[in-house]
Amino acid sequence: MSAPKSRPIRLRRAVLADLPELLALERRAFTTDHLSPRQYRHHVTSPSASVLAAVDAGGLLGKAVVFFRKGSDSARLYSIAVDDAARGRGIAKGLLRAVERGARKRGCKRLRLEVRQDNPGAIRLYEKLGYRRFGAIAGFYEDGADAWRYEKPLRKPGVTNRAPSISPPSPRRPGAQRGRRAG
Ligand SMILES: CC(C)(COP(=O)(O)OP(=O)(O)OC[C@H]1O[C@@H](n2cnc3c(N)ncnc32)[C@H](O)[C@@H]1OP(=O)(O)O)[C@@H](O)C(=O)NCCC(=O)NCCS
Numbered sequence: 001m002s003a004p005k006s007r008p009i010r011l012r013r014a015v016l017a018d019l020p021e022l023l024a025l026e027r028r029a030f031t032t033d034h035l036s037p038r039q040y041r042h043h044v045t046s047p048s049a050s051v052l053a054a055v056d057a058g059g060l061l062g063k064a065v066v067f068f069r070k071g072s073d074s075a076r077l078y079s080i081a082v083d084d085a086a087r088g089r090g091i092a093k094g095l096l097r098a099v100e101r102g103a104r105k106r107g108c109k110r111l112r113l114e115v116r117q118d119n120p121g122a123i124r125l126y127e128k129l130g131y132r133r134f135g136a137i138a139g140f141y142e143d144g145a146d147a148w149r150y151e152k153p154l155r156k157p158g159v160t161n162r163a164p165s166i167s168p169p170s171p172r173r174p175g176a177q178r179g180r181r182a183g
């Protein structure tokens with residue numbers, strides 16, 4: 001059943017009570033690389049992560065998970081998903097813009113993410129919102145799929161965007177967090 005389109009949609013920080021719905025959306029939206037209940041519990045309460053929820057009166061419609069690292073001026077979009085029945089209504093766009101505002105407020109100068117090379121819908125979303133491809137990571141995902149790396153400079157409102165800096169593709173570090181769709 002699709003979500004009624006007339007209900008107002010609100011974006012807010014996720015709380016522990018959202019965990020069951022966050023996990024259910026995670027399972028529905030992704031076939032691999034699922035965030036575990038433990039990881040969600042940690043990210044919802046951690047100062048170095050932010051989990052945003054898009055909700056209406058019927059419950060959770062979408063979510064975005066972003067990470068911040070101490071001493072780094074890059075934020076990393078780790079995961080974004082919108083429930084099947086609510087897609088095509090600008091919810092991911094709204095979540096991503098909220099993630100960008102939050103990262104900017106924390107002093108981040110850019111937002112980075114990885115996306116499966118076989119996910120044209122998500123690639124279109126990021127490119128439409130001004131993200132530029134700057135690298136690739138072979139075999140990044142649990143099922144062996146390759147990732148593109150994207151980034152967007154986060155400028156203060158009113159400052160014109162210039163082309164992002166180009167960095168070489170980075171090989172996967174041993175022990176680096178694997179298989180994340182980021183986007
Ligand atoms: C990708 C995803 C998050 C998009 O969510 P959404 O709420 O439907 O996206 P929006 O409505 O905000 O779309 C914004 C723009 O992104 C692009 N876009 C989004 N989904 C698209 C699709 N399936 N095909 C082509 N373009 C798409 C469009 O340009 C769209 O703008 P438009 O409608 O004005 O053309 C959603 O399809 C999803 O959850 N997919 C499964 C999980 C996933 O792949 N997450 C991303 C991992 S990197």
